[in-house]
Amino acid sequence: MKSVQKVDLTKIKPYGDTLNDGMVQMSFTLPVPYGDEASEAARQLAAKMGFDEPAVVYSKDLGVGYTYFVMYGKCSHTVDYTSIEVPKVSMEFMEREEVEEYIAENIKRDVVIVGACTGTDAHTVGIDAIMNMKGFDGHFGLERYKGIDAINMGSQVSNEELIAKAIESKADAILVSQVVTQKDVHVANLTELVEMIEAEALRDKLILVCGGPRISHDLAQELGYDAGFGSGSYANHVASFVVKQIVEKNLI
Amino acid sequence: MVSKLNLNPELIDSARSAARNIAEDVQNFIDKNTTVAVERTVARLMGVDGVDEVEKPLPNVLIDAIKEGGGLSTGAAFWIGNAMVNTGNSPQEIAEKVSAGQIEITKLPIAHEDKIMEAVYKTAQEMVEKIKNNRARRDEYLNTIGEGRKPYLYVIVATGNIYEDVLQAQAAAKQGADIIAVIRTTGQSLLDYVPYGPTTEGFGGTYATQENFKIMRKALDQVGEEVGRYIRLCNYCSGLCMPEIAAMGAIERLDVMLNDALYGILFRDINMQRTFVDQYFSRIINGFAGVIINTGEDNYLTTSDAYEEAHTVLASQFINEQFALKAGLPEEQMGLGHAFEMNPNLENGFLYELAQAQMAREIFPKAPLKYMPPTKFMTGNIFKGHLQDAMFNLISIWTNQGLQLLGMPTEAIHTPHLQDRMLSIENAQYIFNNARSIGDEVEYKKDGIIQKRAQEVLAKAEELLKDIEKEGIFDTIEKGKFGGVKRSFTGGKGLEGVVEKDKKYFNPFIDLMLGGAK
Numbered sequence: 001m002k003s004v005q006k007v008d009l010t011k012i013k014p015y016g017d018t019l020n021d022g023m024v025q026m027s028f029t030l031p032v033p034y035g036d037e038a039s040e041a042a043r044q045l046a047a048k049m050g051f052d053e054p055a056v057v058y059s060k061d062l063g064v065g066y067t068y069f070v071m072y073g074k075c076s077h078t079v080d081y082t083s084i085e086v087p088k089v090s091m092e093f094m095e096r097e098e099v100e101e102y103i104a105e106n107i108k109r110d111v112v113i114v115g116a117c118t119g120t121d122a123h124t125v126g127i128d129a130i131m132n133m134k135g136f137d138g139h140f141g142l143e144r145y146k147g148i149d150a151i152n153m154g155s156q157v158s159n160e161e162l163i164a165k166a167i168e169s170k171a172d173a174i175l176v177s178q179v180v181t182q183k184d185v186h187v188a189n190l191t192e193l194v195e196m197i198e199a200e201a202l203r204d205k206l207i208l209v210c211g212g213p214r215i216s217h218d219l220a221q222e223l224g225y226d227a228g229f230g231s232g233s234y235a236n237h238v239a240s241f242v243v244k245q246i247v248e249k250n251l252i
Numbered sequence: 253m254v255s256k257l258n259l260n261p262e263l264i265d266s267a268r269s270a271a272r273n274i275a276e277d278v279q280n281f282i283d284k285n286t287t288v289a290v291e292r293t294v295a296r297l298m299g300v301d302g303v304d305e306v307e308k309p310l311p312n313v314l315i316d317a318i319k320e321g322g323g324l325s326t327g328a329a330f331w332i333g334n335a336m337v338n339t340g341n342s343p344q345e346i347a348e349k350v351s352a353g354q355i356e357i358t359k360l361p362i363a364h365e366d367k368i369m370e371a372v373y374k375t376a377q378e379m380v381e382k383i384k385n386n387r388a389r390r391d392e393y394l395n396t397i398g399e400g401r402k403p404y405l406y407v408i409v410a411t412g413n414i415y416e417d418v419l420q421a422q423a424a425a426k427q428g429a430d431i432i433a434v435i436r437t438t439g440q441s442l443l444d445y446v447p448y449g450p451t452t453e454g455f456g457g458t459y460a461t462q463e464n465f466k467i468m469r470k471a472l473d474q475v476g477e478e479v480g481r482y483i484r485l486c487n488y489c490s491g492l493c494m495p496e497i498a499a500m501g502a503i504e505r506l507d508v509m510l511n512d513a514l515y516g517i518l519f520r521d522i523n524m525q526r527t528f529v530d531q532y533f534s535r536i537i538n539g540f541a542g543v544i545i546n547t548g549e550d551n552y553l554t555t556s557d558a559y560e561e562a563h564t565v566l567a568s569q570f571i572n573e574q575f576a577l578k579a580g581l582p583e584e585q586m587g588l589g590h591a592f593e594m595n596p597n598l599e600n601g602f603l604y605e606l607a608q609a610q611m612a613r614e615i616f617p618k619a620p621l622k623y624m625p626p627t628k629f630m631t632g633n634i635f636k637g638h639l640q641d642a643m644f645n646l647i648s649i650w651t652n653q654g655l656q657l658l659g660m661p662t663e664a665i666h667t668p669h670l671q672d673r674m675l676s677i678e679n680a681q682y683i684f685n686n687a688r689s690i691g692d693e694v695e696y697k698k699d700g701i702i703q704k705r706a707q708e709v710l711a712k713a714e715e716l717l718k719d720i721e722k723e724g725i726f727d728t729i730e731k732g733k734f735g736g737v738k739r740s741f742t743g744g745k746g747l748e749g750v751v752e753k754d755k756k757y758f759n760p761f762i763d764l765m766l767g768g769a770k
Contacts, residue, residue, distance in 0.1 A: 062670055063425075125628065154521075156442075
């Protein structure tokens with residue numbers, strides 16, 4: 001029996017059912033009418049994307065002269081996994097009780113956290129999941145935490161209002177949520193907030209955190225935030241980060 | 253109908269009677285007041301349209317002038333009628349002259365009451381006829397080209413550009429959709445005016461304007477004739493311009509309208525006094541125009557837990573039913589809302605969802621219930637999401653829901669792409685066809701999980717309604733009993749637009765439209 005081939009981490013490519021077969025499944029729509037020509041166009045396009053042996057396994061007429069495809073192809077590119085570095089919120093996350101103890105022992109006062117979904121975004125689901133008493137998926141929100149004063153301003157809050165509230169409540173941290181965005185408006189919005197906070201000379205006095213399905217820690221740092229939390233983050237992650245930063249930055 | 257859930261009819265009656273008292277209590281308040289939005293609607297229904305040189309809609313110009321002149325409590329119809337008698341002009345010409353500063357509408361000599369009434373009712377009657385004709389035109393379509401089978405497949409377009417929306421809507425209709433909702437641009441519910449003309453930019457949706465309604469109506473009639481199915485058009489009659497949007501929808505023959513004061517209060521922080529008064533008139537118009545309203549109970553479950561707070565949904569459905577009846581809107585047009593939003597990790601969650609949907613079906617047998625898909629627990633795993641939507645579709649066909657807002661596998665990622673809608677329609681069509689008569693075939697075990705769950709939710713809803721009956725709905729909302737959101741009686745947006753009616757006040761359209769065509 002042939003032994004199983006070992007993975008070469010300097011040259012990785014997708015795995016279907018055999019190492020290095022490069023198999024990728026994908027689906028997309030082309031603005032051309034359903035038919036053989038459409039499938040050929042999809043195949044040629046996939047070849048240009050770097051797929052060997054591109055195959056249309058399914059196509060469907062979308063009804064307005066557009067066609068949908070499900071395709072497979074063998075990826076011809078590789079990536080060196082050993083050289084990858086991704087900045088992350090690198091810390092041990094604490095559970096709620098641990099955060100509460102940490103505050104009692106190290107900060108010895110209530111931590112004030114102001115949160116909002118800013119700009120035109122009307123989706124409170126993200127900020128609610130982190131802040132509301134109930135939390136999300138069995139993880140209680142910040143309102144439930146002893147030692148945290150959580151102020152949830154809801155959605156469609158302007159950056160001006162958010163900063164005004166942070167000043168008024170002497171906030172230690174600001175949480176900004178951006179859920180549904182069109183044409184990357186969330187980036188402009190997040191950038192504006194940082195600029196305004198800097199203009200108020202508040203940047204050193206605040207922990208600034210953003211979150212949402214399109215947010216990565218990398219993007220957050222690039223925009224001038226202390227951290228970014230993507231999908232699958234819970235209140236205890238955010239709380240752990242904020243309270244440790246308060247101690248680290250000596251904002252007690 | 254025999255209850256498959258063994259629900260106690262006395263409990264249902266008791267809940268319904270509590271809801272009736274709750275609505276009556278609010279109705280007493282509603283009857284004493286009017287709002288700027290109600291009066292702008294009267295102006296629109298009398299034919300006032302267009303904008304001034306700074307894009308301010310003429311209905312706003314006119315009503316602001318009446319308000320500044322201290323005449324709002326008498327109602328727009330009185331002042332417009334009086335100006336018609338004085339000048340011999342049409343309401344539109346009067347609005348234009350007010351805008352140009354040529355007349356001060358509240359300073360004209362007061363004509364004889366009979367003359368004012370005659371002028372107003374003649375104009376009002378014309379609009380009422382037009383709306384009646386729209387209704388007849390819809391019926392004619394339904395009788396000739398027909399419609400899709402219930403549950404209607406309901407999808408959303410949201411490009412921001414009405415012309416792009418048309419392309420997506422026509423594609424969806426060809427793929428099998430029965431209802432197209434054009435989602436509004438973010439924040440429109442908080443505008444105290446309705447924008448004008450065709451629009452090509454919006455965030456997360458497209459402005460609701462009368463011209464956009466007209467463009468989409470024409471496109472859907474066209475594609476409906478092509479596919480041999482009447483395609484319904486849906487928009488959002490909520491927020492600060494509730495009755496105005498209802499009027500525009502009635503004029504342009506929309507078929508479905510989101511219409512729920514509680515939703516606006518809780519989730520858009522609209523003042524409760526304002527929006528209950530607005531809702532009443534908007535529901536009269538929707539009722540008269542044959543528009544199916546959709547209520548927003550599903551939204552409570554996006555902020556509260558769908559399992560624990562299920563009874564608040566039922567309680568709100570009871571209240572919404574009574575508010576709708578007060579406005580003369582028949583049960584057949586009540587798209588009471590609910591949703592498939594329980595945590596998918598919940599053991600037997602499907603059974604609880606089934607119990608909830610079956611319960612709503614039995615308690616509101618004539619209502620075309622609006623069933624909303626999973627959104628809160630959609631993850632970006634499009635494959636699992638497609639399955640969650642399939643479970644939701646199965647319950648819908650099983651319990652005979654009316655309007656099925658299709659879930660998208662890409663929910664929580666982006667507004668739907670062209671193929672997302674196709675995949676969702678295919679999902680629903682497959683399940684609806686494959687399990688068409690499951691509800692007629694399957695009964696539930698006596699005192700099993702499903703029966704017990706439904707009985708428990710009904711009992712809790714009845715208890716809550718009796719509490720609300722004692723406290724009144726205003727106090728209940730102030731205490732945060734719906735959706736876990738607290739709102740104050742005098743807080744929120746739009747209170748400055750509420751005014752108490754004086755003795756001379758009249759609104760011809762309430763008279764002409766309440767209770768349907770006479």
